[in-house]
Amino acid sequence: MENDRVSWRGNSGLGDGREADLDLTKGMYDAGDMVKFGFPMAFTATVLSWAILEYGDNLEAVKQLEYAQESLKWITDYLINAHPFSDVLYIQGRPLFQVNSSFPGTEVAAETAAALASASLVYKKINLTYSEILLVHAQQLFTFADTHRGSYSVSIPQVQKYYNSSGYGDELLWAGGWLYHATGDPSYLNYVTEQNQKAFGNLDISNVENLDLQMYRETAEILMCGLLPDSPTATTSRTNSGLIWIVQWNSLQHSVASAFLAVLYNYVLGKNPLKMSYVVGYGSNYPQYIHHRGSSIPKNASTGCSDGFKWYNSTSPNPNIAVGALVGGPFFNETYNDFRNNSMQGEPTTYNGALMVALLSGLVATSSVVRSF
Numbered sequence: 212m213e214n215d216r217v218s219w220r221g222n223s224g225l226g227d228g229r230e231a232d233l234d235l236t237k238g239m240y241d242a243g244d245m246v247k248f249g250f251p252m253a254f255t256a257t258v259l260s261w262a263i264l265e266y267g268d269n270l271e272a273v274k275q276l277e278y279a280q281e282s283l284k285w286i287t288d289y290l291i292n293a294h295p296f297s298d299v300l301y302i303q304g305r306p307l308f309q310v311n312s313s314f315p316g317t318e319v320a321a322e323t324a325a326a327l328a329s330a331s332l333v334y335k336k337i338n339l340t341y342s343e344i345l346l347v348h349a350q351q352l353f354t355f356a357d358t359h360r361g362s363y364s365v366s367i368p369q370v371q372k373y374y375n376s377s378g379y380g381d382e383l384l385w386a387g388g389w390l391y392h393a394t395g396d397p398s399y400l401n402y403v404t405e406q407n408q409k410a411f412g413n414l415d416i417s418n419v420e421n422l423d424l425q426m427y428r429e430t431a432e433i434l435m436c437g438l439l440p441d442s443p444t445a446t447t448s449r450t451n452s453g454l455i456w457i458v459q460w461n462s463l464q465h466s467v468a469s470a471f472l473a474v475l476y477n478y479v480l481g482k483n484p485l486k487m488s489y490v491v492g493y494g495s496n497y498p499q500y501i502h503h504r505g506s507s508i509p510k511n512a513s514t515g516c517s518d519g520f521k522w523y524n525s526t527s528p529n530p531n532i533a534v535g536a537l538v539g540g541p542f543f544n545e546t547y548n549d550f551r552n553n554s555m556q557g558e559p560t561t562y563n564g565a566l567m568v569a570l571l572s573g574l575v576a577t578s579s580v581v582r583s584f
Contacts, residue, residue: 319382501533
């Protein structure tokens with residue numbers, strides 16, 4: 212590990228990618244276990260890039276900008292290495308899985324394109340050579356994703372249990388939008404405003420042929436009005452305390468993602484019926500038994516491959532505090548069961564973490580950004 216700020220974390224996965232003659236030792240595990248899923252990792256990188264681009268001055272004010280950039284590069288270095296050929300992308304290690312022209316994975320390739328395009332903007336002023344490398348990979352991946360359309364959940368059915376896809380139209384537009392920002396090439400703008408009927412072809416969206424920038428704006432306004440609690444069209448899908456409710460598993464993910472655009476941070480940090488912070492290490496009352504291997508096993512313990520169950524079943528709180536980790540969150544009735552085997556509520560994820568960085572960095576102070584990047 213480089214610049215390790217977590218005293219209880221050590222090296223792992225040093226052989227990742229070796230069987231394909233690749234160096235996949237960087238990157239991040241998606242959550243509390245030890246799997247590098249490319250799809251959520253790419254989303255994590257995109258959101259982190261967005262946070263840096265929008266609120267970099269705020270991050271700098273609290274001396275966190277350099278750390279955010281280092282974390283981003285740790286992911287993008289991995290994603291570059293996972294893309295050895297224009298039409299090949301490795302989406303998981305141990306065991307290695309790849310998508311290619313014969314077994315396509317449009318959503319994961321497009322999400323990775325978005326990650327690298329957004330990161331190219333982050334590094335444009337501080338490392339132009341690296342920025343250009345990121346952009347080349349982003350453009351190749353977007354072409355691959357769009358040319359060889361097909362769901363990675365079909366090509367690699369093993370992922371359905373973990374990060375199943377509901378369709379790839381959104382990732383194609385997401386990637387096209389980021390590439391337009393990164394290049395200024397009007398063909399990408401045209402793609403997301405005039406050519407996106409193909410991308411939305413399998414979705415139930417009326418008047419799809421007229422999806423243009425004005426419609427995107429109107430849709431965004433409708434979304435924001437649904438999120439703001441005092442709006443006459445506010446969504447009624449909320450808990451009694453006002454938490455926006457989408458799904459039971461990892462319930463805070465969508466709320467925090469919405470809060471990046473609106474405000475719902477007080478609930479997460481303790482203003483809730485349990486008076487508990489869902490961010491580990493924040494306040495005096497936070498989850499003690501999170502579903503996280505590294506946090507659960509004493510840092511000096513000598514453990515074999517199957518010895519982890521000793522700590523998994525332990526009744527003692529986690530010996531290592533994963534400071535800043537955002538757990539899954541409460542149930543709809545706003546209860547939380549603090550047990551290590553409760554992965555539904557108690558497992559932190561990197562993408563939740565990136566969303567929290569985005570949310571909190573936006574709240575440091577009023578940003579000096581006068582318009583979106």
